[in-house]
Amino acid sequence: MKSSGICPDSWTFSSMITMSSCCGKVSEAENMLNEMFEAGFQPNIFVLTSLIQCYDDRFCGCLLNVMTQTPNEELGKLVECVERANPKLGHVVKLLVEEQGNEGSFKKEAADLFDSISTEVKKAYCNCLIDLCVNLNMLERACELLDLGLTLEIYTVIQSKTSTQWSLNLKSLSSGAALTALHVWVNDLSKALEAGEQLPPLLGINTGHGKHKYSEKGLANVFESHLKELNAPFHEAPDKVGWFLTTKVAAESWLESRKLADATVAA
Template sequence: MKSLRFGRQFQLIEELAHDMIKNEVELDNITYSTIITCAKRCNLFDKAVEWFERMYKTGLMPDEVTYSAVLDVYAKLGKVEEVMSLYERGRASGWKPDAIAFSVLGKMFGEAGDYDGIRYVLQEMKALGVEPNLVVYNTLLEAMGKVAKPGLARSLFEEMVESGINPNEKTLTSLVRIYGKARWARDALQLWERMKSNGWPMDFILYNTLLSMCADLGLVEEAERLFEDMKASEHSKPDSWSYTAMLNIYGSGRNVDKAMKLFEDISDLGVELNVMGCTCLIQCLGRAKRIDDLVRVFEFSLEKGVKPDDRLCGSLLSVLSYCEGEDLDKVLACLHQANPKLVAFIKMVEEEKTSFEMVKQEFKSILNDTSVEARRPFCNCLIDICRNKDTTETAHELLYMGTVYGLYPGLHTKTSDEWCLNVRSLSVGAAHTALEEWVGTLTKMVERQEALPQLFSANTGAGTHKFSQGLPSAFALHVRKLAAPFRQSEEKAGLFVATREDLVSWVQSRSLAATA
């Protein structure tokens, strides 16, 4: 049976077990344990549970290996209650869980995002005097990341180091991810310095995780130092994802010269340019209006086998929204190779004879062919393109359809005291369209003397991120252009407010001016 388990031959083991039962050869603890652990190794979790329950009915007590294996099986099946019931039953029978069993519990609670469960595991280990090993620490750190507890993760890591256990690549990668998600840049970079000074192991995944964190937080100089470290290392030379992270950093920071130098290095060194790297470059070159370079990068990526995805198409759409003349035609030609349906839609909405029903039908078809996370960016860009082509009516229709199809949840919120327009997830053109739509609706409500709240507010977000696209200032300009009665809040950046009296007075003054 043990030989068959080694070869993952569960069916043969089960047949052998049935032969034993048929011939009245008693199955002991080790036999059942061998059957159950083989089922687990073969991912036959239902079979593992079936044989465990059979074992329990015979009155045999599971050993440590069997308990840990079945706990893991229940956890993988998502049966949290069964796991805890089995754990407590085992404890009551005198079983002392080992580090492996606690690792299973920690992973289960982490997957469930159960912080109290993770604390329970730590308390049980201390109460039973079980010393965590590296596997347990790694499992618990990974769980801390899923419940967003960076402070507890840091304390656990320090406890591990003080106990004399050296972290491995998995430990450090988990901790860096936790710090990056919590935007604890200083802690992550201090950890990197400790890695170097202590000679802790660094691999591709760890380096790339650090680079991705730098990209997310806009830490350009720190990323450059990391990247140079990788190039100087013997075993962790930059790979495709390392270059992609740097392209993301330079692209987001609009450092087009450094981004293009990196692109030349990619070409010369034969590093694979993936679709994400291509997208970052196109965004950067588009903002810098270096359209010829953009076309060169796009053509190069197609030659190297890059298949344009929705995010890359979204970048081309975004560039289109502020292009003119020959540049517009060049970007359209690129987009046509990536997604001809989008180009056909753009050309269709330019035609005066296009009806709302035609726009609605084609737009719905585009959304159905687009991944969920790219649908709102597509809609934003298409609205921007319509506004730039002076087809403002179509821009309003697209915003309406985007709202109907659930692309802008929370655009409008209402309480008895305040109505709010939330445009934080909109592009500049889409935010302008939403403001015009809202002001128009409020004007009609004032004219009809409908009940209104005391306060109105429009929220663009603060726009404080290093790579922010400046929505608050663009929105403020449009408020002034419309002469709308909203003023920027002194207490909160990116918030525009108006009272009911402001709105009513404004509508009345416009009516008087119109009749004069």
């Protein structure tokens, strides 16, 4: 429409997107949606619903991604869209947003969801669901999803060990999933020390590298800020892009200080 000199309003954009969606013309609907954004208009729930109808699992993944960037108080408006597009996904999302279900029932529903979707979108779904948990301050649920992802081999080799270095590999994880994996790893390191296990000379976190639409440094940028908040002794390696490293001595000292702080709070 832009090339023809027409200046459509929000209603016109919405109508054209809905028509294209109903006809299964995905590319046309996508192009129209991009033009709508460029013109400064936002699609309403009816436009989003019509788009869902002409997409498969991948669009549901996109909608999940939208939810991870939506203010918590607005999430309810999107739950219905997700339920219409994929009832199983909608049920899992609803359990999170409405804080329903116990650990066993939630993991079962999530496992059923992953069994029902195509392999190529499982990691994207799991990443987004964990991000949603993190946004909702539901760390236990995030850990359950990460554990399920490892059990179902959606994620592989997040933690690795050699005689000289223990590593946390986060390259394929979203920011929320990566922060959850860090939480689990730190707990595992603490348990290893309590069990009398010796840490290796070097410990590292690999965040990968490359540009990201939310920051120039991608996950590394998110992690750098989070590590500072935790007062963790990991520092970005100048010769290994995306890596944060620390020594055995520094790690043990930090883990011990966390243990003492937790004991003080508990007392």
